[in-house]
Amino acid sequence: MGPADVDGVTPRELVEPASAEEVAAVLASASRERRSVVMRGGGTKLGWGRKPSAIDVILSTRRLNEVVAHEHADLTATMQAGARLDEVNRVLARHGQWLPIESAFDEATIGGVVATNDSGPLRHRYGTPRDLLIGIRLALTDGRLIKAGGNVVKNVAGYDVGRLISGSHGSLAAIVSATFKLSPLPAASETLVATFARADAVVAALSNFASSQLEPAAVELRVGPAVAGPYDSRAHVGAGCSRPYRLLLKFESTPAAVDTYIDRARALLKPDGSDVVSSQSELDLWREHIQAPWRSPGMVVRFAWLPASIGAVLAFVDELRNTVSDVELIGRAALGSGVLRVDADARVQRSVIEGLRSRSDAFHHVVVLRADAAVKEQLDVWGPLGDAGALGASVKRALDPKGILNAGRGPV
Amino acid sequence: MNTTTRGADPLGSAFIAELRRIVGDTGMVTEPLELLTYECDGLPHLRHTPPAVVLPSSAEQVQAVVRLCHRHDVPFVARGHGSGLSGGALPIPGGLLIGLARLNRVLDVDIPNRRVTVEPGVTNLEITRQVAPHGFYYAPDPSSQQVCSIGGNVAENSGGAHCLKYGFTVHHVLAVEAVLSNGDLVHLDSAIADAPGPDLLGVLIGSEGTLAIVTKVTVKILRRPEAVQTLLAAYDSISAAGTAVSEIIAAGIIPAAVEIMDGVSLIAVEAAVHPNFPPAEAILIVELDGPVAEVYEQFAQVEAICHRAGATVVEVARDEAQRARIWKGRKGAFASMGRVTPNYYVQDGVVPRTKLPEVLDRIRQLEARCGLRIGNVFHAGDGNLHPLICYDERIPGQSDLAAKVGAEILEYCIDAGGSLTGEHGIGADKADYMPKMFSDDDLDVMLTVRRAFDPKGLCNPGKVFPTPRLCGEVPGPYHAHPLEKAGLAERF
Numbered sequence: 001m002g003p004a005d006v007d008g009v010t011p012r013e014l015v016e017p018a019s020a021e022e023v024a025a026v027l028a029s030a031s032r033e034r035r036s037v038v039m040r041g042g043g044t045k046l047g048w049g050r051k052p053s054a055i056d057v058i059l060s061t062r063r064l065n066e067v068v069a070h071e072h073a074d075l076t077a078t079m080q081a082g083a084r085l086d087e088v089n090r091v092l093a094r095h096g097q098w099l100p101i102e103s104a105f106d107e108a109t110i111g112g113v114v115a116t117n118d119s120g121p122l123r124h125r126y127g128t129p130r131d132l133l134i135g136i137r138l139a140l141t142d143g144r145l146i147k148a149g150g151n152v153v154k155n156v157a158g159y160d161v162g163r164l165i166s167g168s169h170g171s172l173a174a175i176v177s178a179t180f181k182l183s184p185l186p187a188a189s190e191t192l193v194a195t196f197a198r199a200d201a202v203v204a205a206l207s208n209f210a211s212s213q214l215e216p217a218a219v220e221l222r223v224g225p226a227v228a229g230p231y232d233s234r235a236h237v238g239a240g241c242s243r244p245y246r247l248l249l250k251f252e253s254t255p256a257a258v259d260t261y262i263d264r265a266r267a268l269l270k271p272d273g274s275d276v277v278s279s280q281s282e283l284d285l286w287r288e289h290i291q292a293p294w295r296s297p298g299m300v301v302r303f304a305w306l307p308a309s310i311g312a313v314l315a316f317v318d319e320l321r322n323t324v325s326d327v328e329l330i331g332r333a334a335l336g337s338g339v340l341r342v343d344a345d346a347r348v349q350r351s352v353i354e355g356l357r358s359r360s361d362a363f364h365h366v367v368v369l370r371a372d373a374a375v376k377e378q379l380d381v382w383g384p385l386g387d388a389g390a391l392g393a394s395v396k397r398a399l400d401p402k403g404i405l406n407a408g409r410g411p412v
Numbered sequence: 413m414n415t416t417t418r419g420a421d422p423l424g425s426a427f428i429a430e431l432r433r434i435v436g437d438t439g440m441v442t443e444p445l446e447l448l449t450y451e452c453d454g455l456p457h458l459r460h461t462p463p464a465v466v467l468p469s470s471a472e473q474v475q476a477v478v479r480l481c482h483r484h485d486v487p488f489v490a491r492g493h494g495s496g497l498s499g500g501a502l503p504i505p506g507g508l509l510i511g512l513a514r515l516n517r518v519l520d521v522d523i524p525n526r527r528v529t530v531e532p533g534v535t536n537l538e539i540t541r542q543v544a545p546h547g548f549y550y551a552p553d554p555s556s557q558q559v560c561s562i563g564g565n566v567a568e569n570s571g572g573a574h575c576l577k578y579g580f581t582v583h584h585v586l587a588v589e590a591v592l593s594n595g596d597l598v599h600l601d602s603a604i605a606d607a608p609g610p611d612l613l614g615v616l617i618g619s620e621g622t623l624a625i626v627t628k629v630t631v632k633i634l635r636r637p638e639a640v641q642t643l644l645a646a647y648d649s650i651s652a653a654g655t656a657v658s659e660i661i662a663a664g665i666i667p668a669a670v671e672i673m674d675g676v677s678l679i680a681v682e683a684a685v686h687p688n689f690p691p692a693e694a695i696l697i698v699e700l701d702g703p704v705a706e707v708y709e710q711f712a713q714v715e716a717i718c719h720r721a722g723a724t725v726v727e728v729a730r731d732e733a734q735r736a737r738i739w740k741g742r743k744g745a746f747a748s749m750g751r752v753t754p755n756y757y758v759q760d761g762v763v764p765r766t767k768l769p770e771v772l773d774r775i776r777q778l779e780a781r782c783g784l785r786i787g788n789v790f791h792a793g794d795g796n797l798h799p800l801i802c803y804d805e806r807i808p809g810q811s812d813l814a815a816k817v818g819a820e821i822l823e824y825c826i827d828a829g830g831s832l833t834g835e836h837g838i839g840a841d842k843a844d845y846m847p848k849m850f851s852d853d854d855l856d857v858m859l860t861v862r863r864a865f866d867p868k869g870l871c872n873p874g875k876v877f878p879t880p881r882l883c884g885e886v887p888g889p890y891h892a893h894p895l896e897k898a899g900l901a902e903r904f
Contacts, residue, residue: 073658074764074795096664117611130611131583138857146854152762153576154794155831156569156618157838157849158876159858160582163614172610184664210524211547213638215703257705304605308524336525337605364604382608387598391865392609398864399857411609 003058006038006046007373011055018063020137020145020176027174027404028143030057036407039170041082041109045116048369049169049409051376059174061111067091068177076134076151078179081111097182100126104291111175117167120290121218121250124332126183129166135179136162141400145176153181164395171406172399186252189217190278191285192262194271195243199314202245205269206310206333209249212268214261218250220289221310221338223317224328243272244321245314247333248289250282293330298343300370303356303363307336312362316355324348339369346372350379357383382411422463422506427484431466431508434476439514441465450509453494453501454556458840462489462503469514471589471597471627478625479595481508487870490625492532492561496568497758498839500620504874512563515627518542527586527603529630532563536570539631548633551578554835555743563626569618571835573669573742576793577701578634580835582617589628590616593866603630615861620837621872623865637701640668641711642735645723646692650674650788651769653694656721657792658766660698663717665710667793669699676752676787677745677800684748687741690725696792697742745789746800753785753802755811759818760836761825765795774824775799782817784810796834797825823848838876846878 003014017023030037035056040046061082068078072095079088085108089098101113102120113119114136119128126132135149138161148161165172196202202221209219223245247269251261262276277285293300305313310333317329317340324344331338342352349371356366368381385392392412396403432440441447442464452459468474481488488508491501503509516533523546528539536557539550553572554560560570566588571580578584587601600613616623647653653672660667673681673695681687689695698714700707718726729735749756763771772788779786787800799821803814822832826848833842846855855877862877863869873879 071764071766073661073766075661076764127579127583130614131579140857144853144857146851146857148850148854148858150831150849151829152764152795152831152834154571154580154762154791154796154834156571156580156835157832157842158846158855159615159861160569160618161615161857161861163582163611164861166611166614167608168610184666187664207524210526211635213547213635213703215637253703253706254709257703257709260705261703302606306522306525306527306604308522332605335605364602365606365608367606367608385607385609387596388600388607388609388612391592391598391600391612394864395610395612395861398860 004043006055007051007376009052009055011038011058013056014058014060016060016063020064020139023059023064023174023176024139024143024145026057026059027139027141030404031141031402034402035404037404038406038409039111039115039174041112042084042105042107044103044105044108045112045118048116049406050381051373052407052409061109064176070095071151072097075182076153076179077182078135078151078177079110080177081109081175083110084108085110085113092182093185096185098185099132099180100183101129101132102290104294110178114166114175114178115168115170121220121286121332124219124334125217125252130163132180133162133166133178134181136165137176137178138165138173139176140173141402141404149179151179169406169409169411171396171410171412173405188255188258189250189252189282190258190262190276191248191250191282192265193275193277193285194247194249194266194269195273196245196247197243197272199245199311199318201270201272202247202314203311205247205271206307208268209334210307214265214268216249216261216265217252218248219332219334220248221331221333222246222248222289222329223314225326247271250286289330293328293339293341296326296328296341296343298326298341299349299352299368299372299375301340301342301353301356301366301368302338303340303366304337305363307334309336309362312359313338316359320352346374349375353379385411423486423508427480427486428464430480431464431477434480435466435468435473439467439469439473441467450491450503450511453491453496453499455497455499455502455839455841458499458502460503460505462507462509465509465511467511467514471515471591474510474591474625474627475595475597477510478591478593481870482594482868485868485870487873489872490563490567490621492564492567493535493559495556495560496564496837496839497760498833498837498841500567500837500839500872500875502840510625512561512625519628523548525603526633527630528633529603529628530562531628532561532566532626534562536560536562536565539633543633547636549636550631551584551634552581555746562629562631566617566626566629567619567621568835568837573671573791576670576791577666577668582614584631585613585617585629586632587630588613588616588626590624590626592624593868593870598624620839620876622862622876623871625871637703639704639707640699640701640735641707642697642699642729642738643715643718644689644727644738645696645698645718646690646725647694647696647721647723648692650694650772652722653696654769654792656696656718656723659717659721660714661765661793663713665700665714667698667714668701669697670791670793671697671742672790672792673742673745674788676785677749677789680748680752680787681741681744683751685740685744687737689741690727692724697738749787749800749802754804754806755802757801757803757814757818759797759799759801759821760833761797761822761830762834763795763797763825763828763830765793767828767830768792768795771797771824771828775821778817778820782813784814784817786817791834794834795830819845840875843874843876844878846876
């Protein structure tokens, strides 16, 4: 089976090394021959980045899929880059632990989530993959295998090269394996689904939340069409645009504590409607929520804002909703980060991106994750990188002097 | 490098004049006696008197100074408040020392967005002071937090007693403005989340001043937890205290802090700060924080675990005063060692938490073999050891022996799969030990990254990475400066 296309470009070759040494050897020879290499884990985020002009090699980590070690008493684990996140968490659950990283994609791998630093709603409590990474092993373009960090959760010896690599989208080095600090699985979890009819009520609710001492694991904002999910039969949630705004607060703690927090959160947020979801329904709810932007058609754009500027975000989305029928916003309300899905033609897609980027007073880091090929060719999916861009380019030249990794696709 | 013109002026008089033009007379230190203030940081046994110190008062002045250094190939060392414990701010021969104490403005306190932006000379605790009236605090809490600068915290990726739950400086810094070695200003990340691309900020934090000079720092602040509960449990052995820690972790509880102090350190703190701890071979301190319901439920579990592990006494802090007393005993540990020994050497190493018993056992054997007492105070939750090696410098050979013992303990940490440093940094002190933890290739990649930031290698050279030591320099405990020995100067 040949490799799948990336933005309509057919890669010339697929290689699937079975060892770290082989990964390094592939990079060394590609570097010598100046062949461009795109890293592939589960292939779930392969389209993120600029449209490539050509791809010589897809370097897949599919065969590097072991959980190398789970030191449960130390709350750490090491896995190979190609290990699937869901498989890893199945293994870790045997000792009541997990790597608290979520992905919208079932096939997502450890290497892929570190390379993209992609995360989900639980980022509110646990941070992004780079916050959990304590050690890394990399294959460099010159064929060397190196490590940084270590196996201990506290360590300041040497540069944190693992963090540097996180978010580089396979453009600096190939991740071979990674070591993380883990978390215990929570004893109990419940989610409050709060619905609102008006944007200003959402702003007020989040303002009340910001000054409270509640410590939820996730604080999600969702604006958009009715949810086809496990709880849409409940009359007061989901269906109907009379209450198009939803806040989802997930609490993880001891069973008694969780119940207390749900009651307090409801009193604080003063929603027009609410529901409490637990057990399997809660798992289903979050799965639907995380996957939603990717299950439906349209452009997906990630952007960020100062949390207190949520009013500007809602105003932008509501204005868009007046002209485009299928618009959805899903975001980390307390962190000021989210994705906007807009199902419309290329002209509208482009105008939405430009609209967001023109509002630099309120919105930053507007990155196009999925869009029509035509749109991706007309603008830079990464947006301006500021004065850090030149420094990133300098690091890129130092680690990948021939420029073979993720060539032209960015972000560096 | 610039040629030496006179002994007191190795940077050259023209260079000094240029510096003076940038920072003014009040921003220059060239008097030999005043320069002594800057000859070392919190690691006093490594010293070098800098040829000159500049004290810029703005990012623009830092840029101008660095540009001048770049033009003349003069290396430089940035210094915050000089409380570092690994010689990161140790002046270098022929290099300029850039003191950042005057960049001490709080620029923005943004409570609704939970962010504070400060200049690097602002102290760690000042950030908490600024936001405390609103019910917020800045989480990383190194023991030196009253005096250490946030710029130094960024350089060292400082931790503290509460980093088991809350992480290190890198988890709390959102953005920095920094001056690169060519004088260019860069903004890494922003107060707004999700700047795309590799984590340049993440590699800058903890780079110990070898990549750039930070001139502005934006940190996130946290809401004060609703409840804090602290207990102290006394044990007949360190291993019993360690068992309690293992069971707490196994129960799925992540305390805000878990600390263990051994018999030697307990004698010292009793003598010095009188925390009135119960008699014990080991004291375990556990602190939980968070929302009331969770803290109280889990705290009852922790209490039961502590008893089950054989605690002779469990004392629960009933109020803030009792809690403060417990922490006074713990945080006073290093300073109290003077009560039991004329001199001591603090080591900082890390092992996987489960290897603590094995490594502590090796340290006990080493203690018996070498004849020096070794106290132990450690962050038990994350395996961060702080052995306190007691010695008497008046006895010939003991200070060198203490240094050897410290190095051997680091070997044990590396053997156990740990690290050379958990929070004090590599600096000048442990640079030569780096090959014990990293291969030549590992180190070479770090140096490659360094060259991408600083092609000329002007930012704090000689730190972090191994270089041949200077003639006569010995790693290890403090040796009194000749001026001190002669009674002509003293250290503060």
